[in-house]
Amino acid sequence: MASFFVLILGLIVGSFLNVVILRLNTGESAMTGRSRCFSCGAQLQWFDLVPLLSFLWLRGKCRTCGSRISCQYPLVELSTGLVFYAIYFKWMVFAANFSGVMGAMFFLWGFAFWSIFLVSAVYDLRHKILPDQNTYLLIIIALLGIIIFDRERLWPSVAIGGALFLFFAGLWFISRGRWMGFGDAKLFFGAGLFLGWPQALLALFFSFWIGAIISIAVALWRKKLNLKSEIPFAPFIFLGSFIAFLWGDAIYFWHLNLLI
Ligand SMILES: [Zn+2]
Structure with a gap:
């Protein structure tokens, strides 16, 4: 059950990482402003932003103008989900050495490190x-x-x-x-x-x-x-x-x- 929660957490964080990768060095904050379609500028609704599922449901196309959505989105979401899932299993044994809050912090450390690392990797892929x-x-x-x-x-x-x-x-x-x-x-x-x-x-x-x-x-x-x-x-x-x-x-x- 906990591992399933970690996978979902990874998918959600991955969706946020996509925004970070896109807005890094553009002067735009990743925390504010709604996501928009790059072709028609239509504001995306919350149901367009469900990790993986929205992409599959929309078959990779914008709801308003039908232009293709980059496969970076589902790939980064899925990768982050799998990375979190793997960290969870790798560190389950070590985390037992820490008490409740410290154990959670330990996992957060791993999640944060590999998330930031993934941002660098995908950014390099996009911009060299x-x-x-x-x-x-x-x-x-x-x-x-x-x-x-x-x-x-x-x-x-x-x-x-x-x-x-x-x-x-x-x-x-x-x-x-x-x-x-x-x-x-x-x-x-x-x-x-x-x-x-x-x-x-x-x-x-x-x-x-x-x-x-x-x-x-x-x-x-x-x-x-x-x-x-x-x-x-x-x-x-x-x-x-x-x-x-x-x-x-x-x-x-x-x-x-x-x-x-
Ligand atoms: Zn559009």
Whole structure:
């Protein structure tokens, strides 16, 4: 029952994240102003804004003018729902260490971190640039949570996050920004902080592998290999980090067993 509630919460938050992604750097607040259709400007009613269901019910078209609604909306809603759902199952065991309010705060920390991360990933996909203020918020949230819930790992996490940052800042510098942006390095700092050792290192490997496979697939599909990357890297950092978050410890120990 609680897991179902978490899934619904994720869908609703995802619907809000869509607005944040759209209005970030436009000077418009995500908190005020009703959502409108981009084609005809018709104000959307509450029943047009039910996560996932409205999109399915309207078959992806505006009720007033019939123009297509971007599939970003249902995808971000569904992703946020699934991310929240996965965090809930991953952290159920750890949350038992905290009393009622602290346990809830612990989950809120995870929900907030991955929501902000998802905003960066989707924004990068849309605009091919990372919003700095969002990355700084991600880093602050990661630090705050570690200080509150897991203080012993503060400096080790800063160290591994810093190492990832330096590694990617180095790649950025050597390639003069062709392989990846400086924003990606900062984003990796946030991811490394939150994940800690050894998940942070696995996040790096997963991000690279997913990025390489998808870039080659896209290049084959477009039938041309473009070395100057037009593919934003943040979505891969998000995917790689989330996989490392969910299964990183299991993969790490499984690998150790193979070595011994
Ligand atoms: Zn319309």
